[in-house]
Amino acid sequence: MFNRSRRNLATWFTLTMGSILIMFAAGVYYWEVIDKLEELDRLLYKKTSLMAANVKSEMHNGQRQLNLEYVPFLGSMVQPLLDSQLVYASWYNEQKQLVQFFGTIPSDRLLISGGFDTIKTDSKVWLRQVTLPVYQNGLLIGYLQAAMPMTTTESALAEFRMVLAISAPITLAVIALTGWWLGGLAMQPIRHSYDHLQRFTADASHELRSPLTAIISNAQYGFLSKSTDLEMQRQRFQKIFEIAKSMSILVNNLLFLARYQGKLPTESLQVIDLNNLLVQITDDYATQPDAQHLGLVCKLPNNNITVLGDADLLRQIIINLLNNACKYTPNGGQVKLQLFTQSHWAVIQVIDNGIGIPEADLPYIFERFYRVDKKRSRQTGGFGLGLAIAQQIVQSHGGKITIKSIFKEGTTLQIYLPLK
Amino acid sequence: MRILLVEDDLEQLEPLQGILSEAGYIVDAAEDGEIAQWLISQKDYDLLIVDWMLPTINGLSLCRQYRLSGKNAPVLMLTAKDTTADKVMGLDAGADDYLVKPADLVELLARVRALGRRVPNWQGYSLRIADLQFHLAELSVERSQVKVELSPREGQLLEYLMRHPNQVLTRNQIEDALWEYGMEPESNALTVLIRKLRQRLQLLGAGDWIRTVYGMGYRLNPQE
Numbered sequence: 001m002f003n004r005s006r007r008n009l010a011t012w013f014t015l016t017m018g019s020i021l022i023m024f025a026a027g028v029y030y031w032e033v034i035d036k037l038e039e040l041d042r043l044l045y046k047k048t049s050l051m052a053a054n055v056k057s058e059m060h061n062g063q064r065q066l067n068l069e070y071v072p073f074l075g076s077m078v079q080p081l082l083d084s085q086l087v088y089a090s091w092y093n094e095q096k097q098l099v100q101f102f103g104t105i106p107s108d109r110l111l112i113s114g115g116f117d118t119i120k121t122d123s124k125v126w127l128r129q130v131t132l133p134v135y136q137n138g139l140l141i142g143y144l145q146a147a148m149p150m151t152t153t154e155s156a157l158a159e160f161r162m163v164l165a166i167s168a169p170i171t172l173a174v175i176a177l178t179g180w181w182l183g184g185l186a187m188q189p190i191r192h193s194y195d196h197l198q199r200f201t202a203d204a205s206h207e208l209r210s211p212l213t214a215i216i217s218n219a220q221y222g223f224l225s226k227s228t229d230l231e232m233q234r235q236r237f238q239k240i241f242e243i244a245k246s247m248s249i250l251v252n253n254l255l256f257l258a259r260y261q262g263k264l265p266t267e268s269l270q271v272i273d274l275n276n277l278l279v280q281i282t283d284d285y286a287t288q289p290d291a292q293h294l295g296l297v298c299k300l301p302n303n304n305i306t307v308l309g310d311a312d313l314l315r316q317i318i319i320n321l322l323n324n325a326c327k328y329t330p331n332g333g334q335v336k337l338q339l340f341t342q343s344h345w346a347v348i349q350v351i352d353n354g355i356g357i358p359e360a361d362l363p364y365i366f367e368r369f370y371r372v373d374k375k376r377s378r379q380t381g382g383f384g385l386g387l388a389i390a391q392q393i394v395q396s397h398g399g400k401i402t403i404k405s406i407f408k409e410g411t412t413l414q415i416y417l418p419l420k
Numbered sequence: 421m422r423i424l425l426v427e428d429d430l431e432q433l434e435p436l437q438g439i440l441s442e443a444g445y446i447v448d449a450a451e452d453g454e455i456a457q458w459l460i461s462q463k464d465y466d467l468l469i470v471d472w473m474l475p476t477i478n479g480l481s482l483c484r485q486y487r488l489s490g491k492n493a494p495v496l497m498l499t500a501k502d503t504t505a506d507k508v509m510g511l512d513a514g515a516d517d518y519l520v521k522p523a524d525l526v527e528l529l530a531r532v533r534a535l536g537r538r539v540p541n542w543q544g545y546s547l548r549i550a551d552l553q554f555h556l557a558e559l560s561v562e563r564s565q566v567k568v569e570l571s572p573r574e575g576q577l578l579e580y581l582m583r584h585p586n587q588v589l590t591r592n593q594i595e596d597a598l599w600e601y602g603m604e605p606e607s608n609a610l611t612v613l614i615r616k617l618r619q620r621l622q623l624l625g626a627g628d629w630i631r632t633v634y635g636m637g638y639r640l641n642p643q644e
Contacts, residue, residue, distance in 0.1 A: 157452075202501070206473065213522035214431035220525040221435035225442055243431055404542035 001192050006127050006183040013179030018172050024411070025164050032160055037151045040117055044130050047086065048146045052134045052392055055076070055091075057141045066099070066141065073102040078253075087127060088189075089146040096143060110143050115353045203369035204254065211247040215240050244358040253385045257368065257392060264396045269308045271420060274339055275344055277311060281318050282337055290326040305339060305346045307417045309397045314417075317390040321413050323349040324386060328411070329354030345399070353410040357403075364373040364392045365403055390415075421466040421536050421579075422446045422597070426456040426482065428474050436469070439525050439614075440532070444559050444579075448601040459601055460486060465493050467535055472499035472510065476491040482581025494535040500522060502593045506557035533557060547582045550642040552626055554578055563624040573598075574605070574617045581630065581640040590637040614638060 027110045051074070060372075069075040088103025096110035104121075110131065130146035131212045133140055222236050225407040282298040285291050318337075325335045329352045340348040357365060357372055364370045371384035390413075394401045398418050405411040423445045427433040435448055440447045448463070450456035454476040459556065460468075472479040483495050497515040499506070507518050515539070517531055537545075547554045553562045559575040561568050570578065580597050581589070591610055598613075599605050618627045631639045 205502070206500045209521050210432065213500070214429065214435075216522040217432055217435035217439075217525060221439050224439060224525060227442075239431060294480055 001195075002187050004399065005190075006180070006407050009186060009316075010176065010179035013182060014176040016170070017175045017179070020177065021073065021168060021171055025168050026207070029160065029164060033157060036091075036156055039325075040128055040148065040150065040153050041130070044116075044148050045132075046127055048089075048130050048132050048144055052132055052144050055134055055136075055144070055169050057136050057139075061142075062152070064141075066093070066264075068100050071381065073392040074100050085148050085152075087147045087149055089144070091295065092145065093142045094142055099142065106145065109146065117152070126154065128153075192403075200368050207250060208247070209370060211243045211250070214243050218243075220289060228337035242418065245363070250383050250385070253383065253389060258388060260392055260396050261397065262396065264310060264313075268310055270311065271306055272309050272311050273316065274305045274307060274348065274417075276304075277315060277317070277350070278337055278339055281315060281322070283309040285319065285322055290323060293331045294326065294329055296322075296326075297334065297336045299336060299338045301340055305341055306420045307346050309417065313393045317393045317415070318348065318350070320386045320390055321415075325350050325352035325354065325411070325413075327382075328352070328356075342416075344419055346419050348415040348417070350413045351410065352412075356407040356409050356411055358407045359405075362403060362405060422448070422463065423467045423469060423532070424448050424451045424456060424459055424463075424465045424481065425469045425571075426452065427469075427471045427498055429471075432471075435525070436528070443570055444556070444575045445532070446576055446598060446600060451475075453479070453482045456482055457485065460489075460491070463601065464491075467493055467532060468495045469495065469532070470495060470497055470515070471500050472497060472506075474598070479523060480510065483510075483513045483515055494538050496531060496535055499527070506580055514617055541619060549585050551638070552624070552642065554631070555581055561620065563626060564622055568620050568623050570617070570620055573613060574620060577613055577617055581638070585640050585642065588633050588636050588639045594638065611620065 006136050017404045018093055020192045024067045029314040045352050051071050054071040054075075056070065058065050058067065068091055070078050071091070072078050073086060074091055087101070087107065088101065091099045091103035092110040096113075098106060098108050098110075112131050114131050114133050117131070119127050121127055126149070131143055132146045132212065134142050134144055195316050218240050222233060242405050278298055278300060282296060284297050322335065322337070329335055335354075336349070337350040338351065340347055340349075361370075365372075366387050368388040369384045370388075371382065387401075392399050394415050394417070401416070402414045403411065404414075421444075423440060425433065425440065425447050427436060428486060430451070433451065434602055436593070437447050437449050440553070448459055448465075450459055452475040456474075457477060467482075470479040470482055476481070478483075479497060479499065483497065486495065494516040495514060496517045497510045497521060498519045498521060498541070499510070500509070500521045500576045501507075502520045510518050517535055519531060520530060536636060545555060545557055547556065551563055554560075554575075555562065556575075556579065559570045559572060561570060561578065576598050581592060591616060595610055596604050598610075601609050614632075618630055626642075629642055631641045633639055
């Protein structure tokens with residue numbers, strides 16, 4: 001499933017980036033063509049204007065006479081330029097009639113009045129041709145037409161096309177690889193939360209199925225059994241009742257976790273005096289059988305500390321934490337409930353000197369259904385949801401919860417709540 | 421038939437063990453993988469019912485190790501894991517059947533019977549010696565159209581004797597086969613059980629088929 005999404009992401013990325021790349025390459029090529037053409041035109045223009053500058057028109061007996069003898073290519077009095085690539089050059093008079101030419105035989109009449117053209121010859125060579133009207137003293141004396149082959153420009157462009165043809169697929173491949181890598185990167189948190197959810201579902205289904213199985217099996221055994229022992233039957237009912245009761249606690253916890261996602265609505269918050277709350281809790285809790293075997297101490301500051309929150313929820317998690325502390329602290333141990341402030345936080349600490357938590361378990365301790373010792377907590381009736389609930393309540397108050405523990409020496413849980 | 425039941429949740433273990441015992445099976449129960457492994461090394465079982473999620477050694481590795489050790493009794497995996505991938509993994513680990521919790525006990529018993537039929541020395545639903553027929557599922561013995569019902573315990577004894585006919589079986593052998601692991605039978609328990617079974621067979625005119633071999637044990641000796 002993840003690989004398919006990753007492939008999709010990579011494909012879309014490659015397609016998008018690939019189209020952008022291809023459009024970019026096409027643009028670059030287009031500009032290169034224009035650039036090369038301009039370069040060629042400039043060269044052609046330079047040559048033709050040089051030729052045109054050598055045309056002399058003189059007045060003889062009131063008649064104008066044209067002298068083309070000193071024009072390169074056309075005249076005989078001058079050496080042709082060496083590196084010239086001109087294919088042909090022709091001179092037309094002002095009536096657009098051919099006067100003199102060099103190279104291929106042109107048509108007798110000039111059909112166009114000026115400008116650049118691209119033409120194809122019979123021998124399939126592309127030529128760039130310019131037709132230049134030539135003026136002298138503001139008078140049109142004739143037209144000069146010349147053409148150059150486009151072979152160099154063409155080969156330069158062909159070379160550029162080759163470079164593009166090689167580099168574009170390579171870049172495309174790099175884009176595809178990057179897309180695959182980015183896809184993997186993007187999938188990571190999704191995969192992580194998916195795994196998390198999978199684990200949670202597996203745990204939840206196991207935790208719910210176990211008591212269901214026990215209830216069903218006990219009930220079914222009850223009516224399938226041929227035994228007439230009434231005491232046995234009573235015990236079986238008792239067992240079913242107890243399992244159902246503990247299952248109802250589990251279901252309540254799960255519903256609670258589902259209900260209190262995110263921040264609490266502000267209208268449900270009230271001002272809570274934490275000193276008062278903790279005194280009440282300690283007084284109530286000291287009479288619980290769980291707390292009888294050890295010393296429960298409450299240490300409060302002199303000034304009152306108030307926070308905004310839901311008193312019932314806060315009471316529930318503090319009792320939860322006290323329950324844990326008392327459960328895992330042997331006879332004669334001590335559990336300390338402490339309150340103080342730290343910059344903008346009200347801090348509630350639950351400290352015990354009980355059996356502690358192994359270091360390897362600490363990172364997972366707030367995960368739902370996580371239990372350090374499955375067997376032990378099953379006997380003490382825990383589902384591994386207490387700390388997850390505590391964390392969720394604290395987070396819904398905009399606070400945080402941390403744990404410090406040394407195995408076999410004790411555990412400290414700290415709740416940070418934003419001060420009012 | 422001797423069954424090893426491995427389940428770590430006592431609340432689930434008890435009714436399972438109860439219903440299987442009432443159905444006439446000898447059930448040894450183990451609460452974790454290590455105990456199960458030790459029991460397997462001590463006894464030969466005809467069927468294993470194994471939970472997947474177990475402390476120490478989980479059901480999957482238990483199953484694999486059991487198969488690797490070359491033993492071939494059928495294994496029924498009974499677990500809350502219900503995805504197809506889980507089932508595939510369980511069956512590939514060597515389980516012969518896979519039942520998802522919460523399972524119906526009636527279905528469980530049917531599957532146990534079905535798996536039991538695969539045990540090599542099982543002959544269908546009933547055992548027969550001469551003209552005496554023992555219907556295993558109903559725990560009843562039949563001879564010349566007369567039918568007698570047996571208690572689960574009597575059934576177990578008769579099954580064991582019928583599987584080893586004409587053979588002298590010591591008290592120890594019988595006790596070992598019939599009592600659950602770690603249960604020390606009272607000194608006269610077997611004698612009482614033999615007597616009860618003889619009384620039942622008496623109703624079919626076969627009371628003297630179970631012979632006492634003095635100083636040694638018992639022998640099932642059908643009379644033609």
